Amino acid sequence: MMEDDFYHPLANVSTPSSGWTSGAWQAALSLHPNVLLALFLGPVLIVMVTRYMTGLPPKELSGQKASTVWGYPYWIPFVGHAFSFFRDPIKLMREAESQSPHGNIFSLTLGGTTLNIISDPDLIKNVMVKKESDVQFSSIAWAIVEKFFGIPKASYQKYVSVWDELNGHATLLMREPHMSNMLKATIRNLERNLQNMITFVDTEIDLQPWERWANASYISSSETEINLMSLLRDMTGHASIPATFGGAFMEKYPDILHDVYDMDNGMYFFLMGLPAWFPWPGVMKAHLARSRLWQALDDQQRNLDALADGKDVDYSWGDLDDISEMITRRHSTFKSNGFEIKERGDLAVLWALVVNAPLLVYWQVIYILSTPGLVERIREEVAPYVTVTKGESIGKISEAPKLAISHEGLTKHCPLLRSTYFEALRLRMAPWSMRKVASDVVISGKKTDNTMSFALHKGEYITMPHDLHMSDPRYFKDPEKFEPERFITRDEDGKVSTDARTIRPYGGGPSMCKGRNFAERECLSLVAGVLAYWDIGPADKKAGWVVPPLVRTSGMARPQHETRVRIKRRTFEWET
Numbered sequence: 001m002m003e004d005d006f007y008h009p010l011a012n013v014s015t016p017s018s019g020w021t022s023g024a025w026q027a028a029l030s031l032h033p034n035v036l037l038a039l040f041l042g043p044v045l046i047v048m049v050t051r052y053m054t055g056l057p058p059k060e061l062s063g064q065k066a067s068t069v070w071g072y073p074y075w076i077p078f079v080g081h082a083f084s085f086f087r088d089p090i091k092l093m094r095e096a097e098s099q100s101p102h103g104n105i106f107s108l109t110l111g112g113t114t115l116n117i118i119s120d121p122d123l124i125k126n127v128m129v130k131k132e133s134d135v136q137f138s139s140i141a142w143a144i145v146e147k148f149f150g151i152p153k154a155s156y157q158k159y160v161s162v163w164d165e166l167n168g169h170a171t172l173l174m175r176e177p178h179m180s181n182m183l184k185a186t187i188r189n190l191e192r193n194l195q196n197m198i199t200f201v202d203t204e205i206d207l208q209p210w211e212r213w214a215n216a217s218y219i220s221s222s223e224t225e226i227n228l229m230s231l232l233r234d235m236t237g238h239a240s241i242p243a244t245f246g247g248a249f250m251e252k253y254p255d256i257l258h259d260v261y262d263m264d265n266g267m268y269f270f271l272m273g274l275p276a277w278f279p280w281p282g283v284m285k286a287h288l289a290r291s292r293l294w295q296a297l298d299d300q301q302r303n304l305d306a307l308a309d310g311k312d313v314d315y316s317w318g319d320l321d322d323i324s325e326m327i328t329r330r331h332s333t334f335k336s337n338g339f340e341i342k343e344r345g346d347l348a349v350l351w352a353l354v355v356n357a358p359l360l361v362y363w364q365v366i367y368i369l370s371t372p373g374l375v376e377r378i379r380e381e382v383a384p385y386v387t388v389t390k391g392e393s394i395g396k397i398s399e400a401p402k403l404a405i406s407h408e409g410l411t412k413h414c415p416l417l418r419s420t421y422f423e424a425l426r427l428r429m430a431p432w433s434m435r436k437v438a439s440d441v442v443i444s445g446k447k448t449d450n451t452m453s454f455a456l457h458k459g460e461y462i463t464m465p466h467d468l469h470m471s472d473p474r475y476f477k478d479p480e481k482f483e484p485e486r487f488i489t490r491d492e493d494g495k496v497s498t499d500a501r502t503i504r505p506y507g508g509g510p511s512m513c514k515g516r517n518f519a520e521r522e523c524l525s526l527v528a529g530v531l532a533y534w535d536i537g538p539a540d541k542k543a544g545w546v547v548p549p550l551v552r553t554s555g556m557a558r559p560q561h562e563t564r565v566r567i568k569r570r571t572f573e574w575e576t
């Protein structure tokens, strides 16, 4: 009988021969044809059944008045969409979205985990206001803190006990007078550094550190050729790091910025848990950079401890009295709650400060410069808030012209500049917000004319790739195009202002970027200051301006290549 054949013991069919492989082949060949068919067809059937089952239309759950999220069909059980997701997540999501009966909500399966992908602004809003007990962020945040920043696993309980207190310190970035104090120090550094951005010297030793990193080449005493991305990225960090961590920090550790970049380049290696010795390019470099960052921050924490205990502080740290309120308060929390030096997590603040804003400045500047006529319009708009005045002269020696920036004026009265900031964020920022579904929950949002609700289940994840929405042609016409006035609005009286519409470059909910107001003012000041003070042209005049394609990251995209430029100081009215 057929059923008996299925249970035919192999030992009775053949005797073992010389090698195990030939034995296996003999055993296989001597099987009943139906068994063979089942063995070969089994995987095919599983794949077909998986595709069929996962392609069934979503259920409308009558009791809950909520639909099941439509799952994008897949072929291989458990593995699901893992391969295509890791190859090109946005391509996969676009495909799924185009087939989803509910548009911008659908689910993917990755290694047995369900990922509900949501890019509908209304549904996202609803997820963001859910309680932590329904949709959880803390477990994801801790995984990042531990894996990426390298906080010891054993410190988890200590962090749980001060999580809210530390978050409270981060909100100082949004509160007065703290935000203004930090901005004041940042803008002061910017004004000073921007005046001295280019030294026009041909001796490498006399170059500013940012010029050296940006590969400056001397052309003449009034012109320099240099890498624009590298230059602007460092200019931002040289203003904000001393304003946050105190002036001595960067003097003692001048390469700190580049250590943050190198560590950030290895983000996925850290999240995958690859050790430093793992034989893959960039892994060791990222680990070394992170350990240098820890050394620098540990050194500062040790000296802050000494200061608090009335002990001697290493003289090279100075008085440590220019450190921002946020870092001082974080230090007090760490110290008073018994955190050892190796457990303190200021690396997260340093990283957040450096990783997005400086690259955004580059993107905004390159978009402005490469759009005909735009730089002139922006210079005119910012002129009342970025002033350049003649420097002091003694005999034949003159100081550089003095730059003064009002971040208040730029934010409130320069809609074109601000609109280009939002547009650069829309095009180049790719933040994903993640949540874990902690208990069965229903999310709702307005879809066309009616409200739709979806049931999400405990143990699933919610991923909100905000770049998917920010590049959706249904919301943003010609989404690939840089449109300087996209975010400008005019009211009935003709008053012009800006509206960020539905973009979410800063994430959302309780974990939304706490540095967003600070970042906007810092970036607008830098962009306006650079454009008001310097003339920048492409080094290759024939090729003209080229906006580089992007390298996708977890946040702000990096350019695929540098932008080589020629820079001169602008000629001011008293010089003509």
Ligand code: HEM
Binding pocket: 167, 170, 173, 349, 352, 353, 354, 356, 357, 360, 429, 431, 432, 433, 434, 505, 506, 507, 508, 509, 510, 511, 512, 513, 514, 515, 516, 518, 519, 520, 523
């Ligand atoms: C253009 C510049 C910036 C962008 C686009 C940006 C974007 C983001 C994003 C997407 C998040 C994660 C939000 C989420 O999980 O939903 C975040 C978190 C954060 N950012 Fe920013 N950021 C910028 C600049 C800054 C700056 C200059 C600081 C200053 C230190 C800062 C401080 C923070 C902090 C403290 C958090 C963690 C918030 C929390 O988990 O409570 N950011 N940022």
